[in-house]
Amino acid sequence: MSEQIYDIIIAGAGPAGLVLASRLAAAASALRILVIESGPPTRNDPLHTQPARYAHHLRPGSTTVHFHAARPSEALGGRAPVVPCGRCVGGGSSVNFAVYTRAAASDYDDWKNVHGNRGWGSRDLLPLLRKCETYEIAPDQPTHGYSGPLKVSYGGLFTEVGREFLEVARVYDTTRGETEDVNGLFECNKYGVRGKSTWIDSRTGKRSDVPHHYIYNRDLPNLHILSGHHVKRVLFTNGRASGVEYVPNTRFHPSAGNSNSEPLVAHARRLVVLSAGALGTPAILERSGIGARHVLAGVGITEPVVELPGVGENYQDHQVVFAYYKAAPEAHTLDGIARGDEAEIKKWSEHWHRDGSGLLAQNGQDAGIKLRPNTHDLDVIGESFRKRWLSYYAPAPDKPVLWFGVVALYLGDRAKLAQPADDLKAYAVGWFLTHPASTGRTHITSATDVDAPLDLHPGFLDSPEDMALHKWGYKLSREYARRMPSYRGEVLGTGIHPSFAPSSLLATRERDGPVPVDEPEFVYSEEDERALEEWIKANVSTAWHSLGTCAMKAREKGGVVDERLNVYGVEGLKIADLSICPANVGANTYSTAIVVGEKAAMIVAEDLGIALQEEVDDARVRARL
């Protein structure tokens, strides 16, 4: 058995774990830090650095994403959803869609005031939200940063469907108005004047992932990243985390035998941090004997190290649905790149290499709104949502109810297409629930086998008010999409839209172009409503935003960590990833993962008595703004 000694061991190289590792390694050269990551390295690989290549990572057989199959769900009509998570150096930050959105201030304020975590309110986290970013979009915005490692821009090309979505909104929805900054934290329900921003560098067209901007570009000799290895469990000596057991990932080390082989050991003199994400971290804790007694007993651990019933509970996600429409042949979409069309990739690579522009420097998601219902919308949504609206949303005017917007590609199953043509150009008008009422859980099924599937129930649609919001989302989607000049009818195929009766006006048909913006809205019969519900059950899926499974709240309320990220009941063990979120955030989750990493770095630095370095202003960026 090989043994190694470090000061700090971090399990998982996702964005939160790597931000933490980078900040600490830069601040104290004497600290020896080891990060152990299940997946492969990502350095200078265009599949990671070119933002538009994200669909590649979601293909079957992907080596950079792990597909967690959940158990069949009654609320989904017996369907078993799949939750993919990034599994590579950078975690989700290296494979995600690079959509830049930020939570509502009140989301973080809830973490502080409702869940009792001092230091985690919006005013506490704002300096960290600024510290991580360089906002290339506009100068002097009060909540944005201008010297952080991660660049934020509009990307390399404004798609037709993005522009058209906003043009339709200006005429079709005159109630909400526009704003310069949809991500300023303190307001929502307005359309961005230029659309949506991205985690993309405007100068190079590169993805703003964490490895290339916090790790690979820095000289950190005291930081070692061991990729291709799974952390199996945490080791304890007299109630203190003293190291980890880990095994080679047989996918990258086939000669290592199986994942049950004799584990390797790394010792931590000062701290072990779990940063394996909302599905990885609770699994490591449970394999280490920390969790609910009945869950641990179920896998043969009869003597828990610490009994913490909250481990793996409180799972949350955003429940996304996409409704697809055919786009005009001349519209720019990411379909060719997503299909791996070499000529298309070569063409756009030339732009990308030349000046960071074009479709490869894009994510196809350049228009949308963080939406709240008005009085009329509340009537459309119906009574099942009213109570949640009054108790949760009405008192917090900065909280959206849906993210609603356009995505310039067909991301669905090609086997469902009526005509799986290679020249299909499509766009979705899709939505996700920003704070679904439904929650779920995840637990291990083996105490020893790191490759054993999880017992995962994400809980999609378990609460009826979530269904009501999805139905509203679809109704809006059809109305926006068919008014856009690039519209050429719905994408036809099996289950791509609800099975409305052929006599219904809503039935999908071949169409040549858009309807006038003042076209009357569709009216849904009871039969249409039923067809829509069945379709939502069949199509709602993860928004790839898992969180909350080791919540930061009081132990007696199911909490797993305290506000200093310490796991209850042991010493020397912290968690730094999205599993700590006590409640959801109304936005895509990358920015929150980075902020958790930045906050964890502050907390650990305070604990160890070291000073973190500040970011130095990038004068070149300032000159360009």
Ligand SMILES: Cc1cc2nc3c(=O)[nH]c(=O)nc-3n(C[C@H](O)[C@H](O)[C@H](O)COP(=O)(O)OP(=O)(O)OC[C@H]3O[C@@H](n4cnc5c(N)ncnc54)[C@H](O)[C@@H]3O)c2cc1C
């Ligand atoms: C396909 C996809 C698209 C997304 N799109 C967007 C988007 O456009 N915008 C946005 O804001 N957010 C997006 N997200 C979400 C965002 O990327 C995640 O919320 C974020 O990455 C979570 O960060 P994390 O640090 O909590 O964990 P993760 O990113 O999940 O990282 C955890 C890491 O730990 C590793 N790990 C797990 N178990 C072990 C183990 N036992 N041993 C060692 N290593 C382990 C994993 O391999 C992984 O690399 C997307 C995510 C995905 C997957």
